[in-house]
Amino acid sequence: MTLRSLFIPITLLLVIAFLIGPFLIIVAASFSAGETLAFPPQGFSLRWIAKVFTVESFRASFGMSLFLAIGGTAAALILGIPASYALSRYKLPGAEIVRTVVSAPIIVPGIIVGLALLRYIVVPFQVGITLALFLAHTALVLPYAVRVVSASLDNLRSDIEEAAVLLGSSRLGAFFRVVMPNIRGGIMSAFILGFVTSFNQVPVSLFLSGPGVRTLPVDMIAYMEIVFDPSVAALSSLLAFLSIGIVFVAERFLGFSRYV
Amino acid sequence: MSDASYLSLEKLTLAYGDSVAVANLDLNIRKGELIALLGPSGCGKTTTMRAIAGLLAVKSGHVRLDGADITRVPANKRAVGLMFQSYALFPHLSVYENVAFGLKLKGMRGPELETKVQSGLKSVGLSTFANRKPAELSGGQQQRVALARSMVMEPKVLLLDEPLSNLDARLRLEMRTELQRVQKETGVTMIFVTHDQAEALALADRIVVMKSGKIEQIGSPEDIYNRPTSSFVADFVGFENIFPLENGKMKTSAGLIDLSGKPPSAAGLAWRPRMVSLGTGPFQGTVRGTSFAGDSREYLLDTSLGPIKAEVEASQPAHALGADLFFDLPPEKAAPLLRFV
Amino acid sequence: MFQNRTEALALALPAAIFAAAVFLVPVVILLSDGFRVPTGGWTISAYTDFFSNSLNQAVFLRTLRLGALVTIASAVIGYAAAFAIVSLEPGAKGKVTGLVVLPLMISPVARTYAWIVILGRTGIVNQAFQALGITEAPLRILFSETAIFIGLLQLFLPLMIISLISALENMPKDAIPAARVLGANWFQVFWKVVLPLTKEGLVIGGTLVFTGSLTAYITPAILGGSKVLMLETLLYQQVAVSNNFVAASVIAFILIVMSFAANILLKRVATARNKQRSQA
Numbered sequence: 001m002t003l004r005s006l007f008i009p010i011t012l013l014l015v016i017a018f019l020i021g022p023f024l025i026i027v028a029a030s031f032s033a034g035e036t037l038a039f040p041p042q043g044f045s046l047r048w049i050a051k052v053f054t055v056e057s058f059r060a061s062f063g064m065s066l067f068l069a070i071g072g073t074a075a076a077l078i079l080g081i082p083a084s085y086a087l088s089r090y091k092l093p094g095a096e097i098v099r100t101v102v103s104a105p106i107i108v109p110g111i112i113v114g115l116a117l118l119r120y121i122v123v124p125f126q127v128g129i130t131l132a133l134f135l136a137h138t139a140l141v142l143p144y145a146v147r148v149v150s151a152s153l154d155n156l157r158s159d160i161e162e163a164a165v166l167l168g169s170s171r172l173g174a175f176f177r178v179v180m181p182n183i184r185g186g187i188m189s190a191f192i193l194g195f196v197t198s199f200n201q202v203p204v205s206l207f208l209s210g211p212g213v214r215t216l217p218v219d220m221i222a223y224m225e226i227v228f229d230p231s232v233a234a235l236s237s238l239l240a241f242l243s244i245g246i247v248f249v250a251e252r253f254l255g256f257s258r259y260v
Numbered sequence: 261m262s263d264a265s266y267l268s269l270e271k272l273t274l275a276y277g278d279s280v281a282v283a284n285l286d287l288n289i290r291k292g293e294l295i296a297l298l299g300p301s302g303c304g305k306t307t308t309m310r311a312i313a314g315l316l317a318v319k320s321g322h323v324r325l326d327g328a329d330i331t332r333v334p335a336n337k338r339a340v341g342l343m344f345q346s347y348a349l350f351p352h353l354s355v356y357e358n359v360a361f362g363l364k365l366k367g368m369r370g371p372e373l374e375t376k377v378q379s380g381l382k383s384v385g386l387s388t389f390a391n392r393k394p395a396e397l398s399g400g401q402q403q404r405v406a407l408a409r410s411m412v413m414e415p416k417v418l419l420l421d422e423p424l425s426n427l428d429a430r431l432r433l434e435m436r437t438e439l440q441r442v443q444k445e446t447g448v449t450m451i452f453v454t455h456d457q458a459e460a461l462a463l464a465d466r467i468v469v470m471k472s473g474k475i476e477q478i479g480s481p482e483d484i485y486n487r488p489t490s491s492f493v494a495d496f497v498g499f500e501n502i503f504p505l506e507n508g509k510m511k512t513s514a515g516l517i518d519l520s521g522k523p524p525s526a527a528g529l530a531w532r533p534r535m536v537s538l539g540t541g542p543f544q545g546t547v548r549g550t551s552f553a554g555d556s557r558e559y560l561l562d563t564s565l566g567p568i569k570a571e572v573e574a575s576q577p578a579h580a581l582g583a584d585l586f587f588d589l590p591p592e593k594a595a596p597l598l599r600f601v
Numbered sequence: 602m603f604q605n606r607t608e609a610l611a612l613a614l615p616a617a618i619f620a621a622a623v624f625l626v627p628v629v630i631l632l633s634d635g636f637r638v639p640t641g642g643w644t645i646s647a648y649t650d651f652f653s654n655s656l657n658q659a660v661f662l663r664t665l666r667l668g669a670l671v672t673i674a675s676a677v678i679g680y681a682a683a684f685a686i687v688s689l690e691p692g693a694k695g696k697v698t699g700l701v702v703l704p705l706m707i708s709p710v711a712r713t714y715a716w717i718v719i720l721g722r723t724g725i726v727n728q729a730f731q732a733l734g735i736t737e738a739p740l741r742i743l744f745s746e747t748a749i750f751i752g753l754l755q756l757f758l759p760l761m762i763i764s765l766i767s768a769l770e771n772m773p774k775d776a777i778p779a780a781r782v783l784g785a786n787w788f789q790v791f792w793k794v795v796l797p798l799t800k801e802g803l804v805i806g807g808t809l810v811f812t813g814s815l816t817a818y819i820t821p822a823i824l825g826g827s828k829v830l831m832l833e834t835l836l837y838q839q840v841a842v843s844n845n846f847v848a849a850s851v852i853a854f855i856l857i858v859m860s861f862a863a864n865i866l867l868k869r870v871a872t873a874r875n876k877q878r879s880q881a
Contacts, residue, residue, distance in 0.1 A: 011685040012697060015678065015762075018755060019704050022715030025725070029718055039718050039725050083616035090609035091277075098617045105624050107864055109816035111833055112853040115840060116627035139624045142616060162315050163348035165335045167362030167413060171608075177361075181352040200708040203818040206837065217710045221822065224714065233718070236711030243706045276604075317604060 023240060030234035037230050048234040058235060060212060061219035064133070065199050068215060072137030073145070073194035077187065079138070080145030085175070087146070088153040089161075099146075106143040110203030113139065118207045129210035136204045141194035148193060152186025153179075185254045192250045196243055265324070266291035266449060267312070267417055272321035274307050274473075281307040282473040284321070294443050295451045296464035298484075300496075304473040305453045309419050312451065313342045326416055341415030345422045347406040349394040355381070355405050356390040362413045380412035383445075384438070400431045404438070411442065420452035424459050436463055457497050461485055469493050471601075490599040491528055499530035500569040501589065504600045510589075514564040519591045526596035531589055533558060533571035541588025543568075547579050561585065632857065635850035651851045657835070661855070664832045667746065668814040671753045675761040675810045676803060678754075680791075683765035698766065701759050709756060713823045716752050717743065720824075744826035752820040757813045761806035768802020769795075804870045812860045832856055 025039050033043030052058055083102055086092050105113060113136060122132045156179065164174035180187075205215040214222070216239075224232045265288040274282040282304040289295055297305040310316040312323060314335030322331045330338055349358050360377045368376065381387045384404035394402055403423070410418055423439065424432045440463065443450050454460050460467050461481040469476040469484065469492075477484060477493045488494035491502050505528055509516040519529075538559070545561030545568055557578060561568040570587060579585060603609070635647045651657050686697050704712060719725050720742040727739040742748055772795070780794045796803075821831040830838065836852040839845045 007681075008685040008688055011681045015682040015685075015758075016697070016700050019759065020700060022712060022719060022755065023704065023707060025718055026711060026715045037718055037721075038723060079616040079619055082612040086609045086612035090603045090605070090612070092609040092613055093606055095613075098613045101617045101625060102620045105620065107860060108624075108628055109818075109833065109853075109856050109860065111816075111818055111836055112628060112631065112856065113624060115836075115849060115853065116631040117623070119846065120627035120630050121623065135623045139620060142620060146616070157346060157348065159344045159346055159348040160350055162313075162335075163342070163344060163409075164350070164361070165315070166313060166338075166340065166342050167409070168336050168365040169361075170336060171603075173365075178350050178352075182350075196706060200710075202710065203816075203833070206818070207840065217708055217819075220710050220714075221819070224717075224823075232714060236708065236714055240707040240711055243708070244703065247706045 026233045026240075027237045029230050030237045032230050034230070036228055037233060041230075048230040049238070051229075051231045052235045052238065055223075055231065057214070057219055057223070058216070061214045061216040064130075064213060065216040068133055068137045069195045069198040072134055072198050073141050073191055075134070075138040076141035076145040076194055077149070077190060080142055080190070081149055081187065084146050084149040084153055085179075088150055089158055102146050103143040105139045110140065110201060111206060114204045114207045122208070129208055129213045133205060133208045133213070133215070136208060137198045137201065140201060140204055141198055144193050144197060145190045148190035149183065149186055152183040152189075156182050188254050189250065192246060192254075196246070199239075199243070264288055264290055266293075266326060267451075268322075268324045269308070269312070270322040270324070272308070272311065272323065273319045274304070274311050274316060275319045276307075280319075280473065282311070285473070285475060287468060287475065287478075289449060289451065291449055292443075292447045293449055294440070294463065294465045295449075296460035296467045297451060297453045297470060298455070298457060298460040298467050298496075299470035299476075300455055302472075303470040305455075305470050306421065307473075308470070309342075309421065309451065309453050312417065313340050313419055314338050315342075339413075339416045341410035341413055341418040343403070343406045343410050343418065343420045343423060345425065347394075347402045349402055349405055349409075351394055353393075354390065355386060355392050355394070355397070358394065358405055359409045359412055361409065366413075376412055380408040383411070383442070384408045399426055400435065403427070403435065407438070407442065411446065411448070414446075415448065417449045417451060420450065422454055422456075423452050425454070425456065432459075439463065457484075461497075469496065486595065488530065488595055489597060490601055491530065491597050492601050494530035494595060494597060499532050499595060501531040501533070501536060502528060502597070503530075503565070503589075504528040510565075512565040517565065519589070526598065528597035528600040529589075529591060529594040530597055531594050533569040535590070535593040536568060536570035537588045537590060538570050538572050538585060539587070541586050543587050543589070545585055545587060547581050547583045547585065550579070550581065559585075561587065563587075631850055632854050633850075635847055635854055647847050647851050651848060660830045660832060660835045663746065663830075664815060667750055667753065667831065668811050670750060671757060671814045672807050672811045674750075674754055675758045676807060678758060679761035679765045679806060682758075682762045683769050686762070686766055687769045698763075701762050704755070705759050709817075709819045710823075712756060713752050713820050716748060716755075716824055720748050720751070743824065744829055746825075746829060748824040749821050749829065749831070752824045753814045753817060756817065756820060757810040760809040760813065764802045764806030764809070765799060768799035768805075771802075772798045801870055804866065808863045808866060812863045815859050815863075816856060 028041055029037055029039050030048055031044050031046065032038065032041030032048065033045035034041065080102070083098065087095055087099060092098065117132055117136050121127055121135070122129070127135075160178050160182075161171075161174045164178045165171060169177060200217060201215070202217045202221070205218050209218060220232050220235060267289040269285050269287040272282060272285040272287075273280065285304075285308065297308060299305045307316060311318055314330070314333065318331050322329055324330065325338070325340070350361065353361065356377055359380050360373060363373055363376055378387065378390075381390055384407055386401060386404055386408065389397065389401065389405075394405065397405065403426070420439070424435055427435055436459075439450070439452075442448070452463070461484070464481060466478065467481060467484045468478050471492050477489050479487070484493065485497055488497055488499065491504075494502055504511045505526055506516060508519075508525070510519055510529065511517075534556075543563055543565060545563035547559055548562045548567075549560035551558050552574065555574055556571050557574050557576070559570045559572075559579065561570060568587065568589075636643050636645065638644045652661070682701070686694055686701070689697060717724070721727070722739045722741070722743070724742075726742060727736075730736045730740065776794050776798060777790055780790045785793060816833060817831075818833040818837070821829070821834045822837070825831065825834060827838070832852050832855065836849050836856075839848040839852065
């Protein structure tokens with residue numbers, strides 16, 4: 001009996017230490033006063049946290065990642081919400097084909113998507129790297145947008161739209177008056193999920209880099225290959241706290257996990 | 261337009277894709293009538309209702325309302341109200357906003373809107389609930405909001421989808437009275453869809469019994485209850501002993517059987533369990549099942565005619581399982597059926 | 602369900618056309634590159650060339666091996682963790698599940714980077730080993746299959762645990778006590794009752810972990826270095842270093858075939874269950 005009662009806490013402790021421990025070590029390392037990445041940290045300082053903000057390439061690539069995460073997710077929602085609505089409410093000819101096509105980018109490894117875009121969109125059509133990254137991130141987020149929005153549409157009774165129409169609303173008006181307000185939580189959740197996915201994405205963006213145009217995680221990998229100081233640890237900690245914060249707020253106010 | 265056809269369906273055919281749900285339906289409804297569309301699920305009653313509302317495109321035929329052909333008029337311009345089975349209240353809006361929804365779309369604003377919404381809420385006794393959200397109301401209250409929301413629009417026809425089915429027995433009686441009151445006060449033409457014959461008998465001025473996309477019988481509740489014209493309607497309203505006739509003789513599993521009295525000219529005969537006289541008569545059966553229902557007692561008899569259901573007053577002496585009984589199916593009490601299906 | 606086809610298509614087509622143009626068509630062309638003869642016609646010689654190279658064979662086998670090992674390890678640890686979590690009080694269960702999910706929200710770069718600190722020459726593990734006298738000189742753990750294995754396991758274990766938690770929660774409550782009453786020991790309970798009843802969760806989790814491991818780029822890139830390659834890092838090298846687009850297409854095709862195979866398996870298990878349900 002004692003063996004069994006010990007099993008649960010010990011298992012949980014080991015698993016959580018394995019999953020969370022490395023992250024805590026990174027956080028501790030980012031407050032090191034030493035010159036190189038090490039644990040336990042040598043002394044305490046905020047110099048590496050401060051340094052993150054002074055590295056020019058981090059600032060540029062952070063801006064790029066932010067633009068892609070916000071812009072790409074917004075574009076994916078603009079395409080994905082009507083498509084989800086059609087899939088959920090209409091007798092759509094070829095519904096399965098549409099569903100497969102819009103959710104396919106999730107199955108194909110990102111590095112292949114990035115390479116395909118480079119070879120067959122960027123080069124032949126002379127598309128700029130920024131635009132290519134934007135298209136790639138939109139395609140990447142689209143499956144998540146469709147999945148989450150569809151789930152919240154499926155949870156909403158469709159007869160309220162008919163009720164709105166019988167009370168004098170047009171079909172489009174019914175969508176904005178009674179559907180949108182009721183799937184707002186789902187749309188916000190899709191936005192957050194898309195944002196985090198896009199922001200953390202590496203393989204898609206790997207080949208889509210140009211002079212001065214790079215996403216933040218790709219930039220971090222490049223930086224850590226050259227410099228072995230704790231600034232990447234500091235940046236990682238900052239980003240992690242940022243995503244955890246966003247997800248925590250989302251869970252608190254939207255019940256985020258219902259949709260994901 | 262004559263008074264007898266305020267709302268008329270002419271040769272109405274409705275289909276989902278290639279499967280026809282309602283075929284060549286003709287129906288005339290008077291202004292201010294309370295009509296029940298009664299039938300089992302899949303009979304086309306809900307489909308017909310959705311076509312009247314404009315939620316389903318008509319394949320062929322016409323819908324006319326108050327002298328105008330509304331077959332191609334979109335649902336939001338028809339002046340037809342619908343109270344959904346699920347009530348379909350807007351979950352993000354308060355009770356007040358729900359009732360005001362359609363009026364606002366009409367462009368109504370300010371004190372006029374306020375007065376109209378308040379009187380709508382008052383008429384269903386929910387004035388004090390104006391600021392609640394639908395989720396904070398009971399099922400019965402939600403339904404009254406749905407009723408007020410439809411009625412403030414002053415529809416020419418109010419459609420009701422299974423209006424009593426989601427309510428418990430006590431609320432059911434309350435809502436029934438409420439609907440009848442609203443109908444008397446406003447004179448609105450009401451059509452409600454139901455699979456429950458008791459609901460239809462209690463509420464409707466006229467009942468339309470439907471089966472497989474066709475009208476089986478139209479009549480007053482008394483007609484439908486006492487004089488079903490087909491074996492389907494008879495079965496649906498509780499005639500449990502139904503036999504076809506051939507040359508004035510009853511066709512049973514034991515062959516053609518002469519009936520006492522003069523042979524009736526009908527396609528079949530139907531008896532309610534209560535119409536079977538137990539104790540004397542030309543036929544004999546064995547008690548296979550019995551159940552006590554307070555005022556009465558029901559017997560299931562095994563007979564050469566097939567299974568027979570009989571009901572007698574509970575004050576009569578009870579018969580045990582396995583007892584052999586004589587019984588009669590008196591033709592003068594039977595409902596003569598014109599069609600046997 | 603609305604019937605209007607034109608409206609439905611107008612709503613759905615922009616997304617479908619976008620995904621087809623930006624994603625589907627370029628990817629299909631890319632995949633066809635490995636089968637095309639430059640002078641016209643089709644061939645599979647790129648594939649025979651690829652597999653006749655012993656380095657490529659090693660990378661291919663390593664990718665499969667790591668995928669399989671990570672999946673097996675995550676299943677074993679996942680069952681223990683999921684069991685422990687579902688046996689907690691509801692409040693504690695939510696918090697612990699939150700801790701398990703948390704790493705999924707953190708950038709994989711950050712999560713992988715942490716292992717450099719832990720497994721590096723002056724990392725925690727080497728410091729501990731030397732302090733305890735287990736080894737004299739620092740071990741070379743980084744840039745090895747072991748490092749990639751640890752990194753991938755940490756990356757994908759949460760997915761397995763979550764799948765198994767929901768499978769265990771959907772299991773009939775009385776199944777385990779019933780089996781115990783009938784005389785089964787704990788091993789038999791797991792093998793004869795729990796495993797069959799949670800098979801679906803295991804397959805879903807396993808598919809996620811396996812395809813995730815096959816197609817991970819960051820972990821082998823950071824923890825494997827330029828010597829210990831997996832298919833994804835090999836693909837990157839073929840493009841970035843060797844400019845060999847045909848080889849890249851071959852690797853891409855292999856990766857896609859492997860992920861699709863795993864996904865089809867997932868779908869088949871899911872539909873098998875639906876069939877069972879509709880028969881019930």
